[in-house]
Amino acid sequence: MNILRLLVLLAFLVAGLVVGSLNSQRILLNFGVTEVVTTTGIAIVVALLAGVLLGGGLVVATTVIPLHARLRRASRVPAAPAPMPEADDIRPPVPYREGD
Template structure:
């Protein structure tokens, strides 16, 4: 599994290097009050990263957090529904007397 992760990491790194080197034109991104001067390759990679982060956040907010809440409620309901095992009132004396 670690080898697969390493291969994927290297593929993404090589892809980023290729995108950055093939798209080296200078661009200006005009935002409301300031202008960001960068290359088109960095702008492409940054927008992909920002899109992945926003998409991951939406998945977390829309699916993962409600599922964890549902799981917590189910665990709490299961804990209150099943009584704890009864402890014996009188335990038999231990053969070991502690000396």
């Protein structure tokens, strides 16, 4: 399984390098307060990475964390009830004697 993950990682890395190298035109990104000069390939890769991170964060925050909390509550062992005395253990109260 680790080899498969490594191969998928390498495939995406190569795809990112290909996109970055094929799109080498300079662009100016204006954010209102600052400007960034970069290439279109880097802008595309950064935008895709930001989308993946934001989407993954939203999925974790809205689905994974609540399901994990529900699973934790469901798997919690309920407290054992206090044992009830047996019928043989029930004795009448001892009368109070004066002088003791």
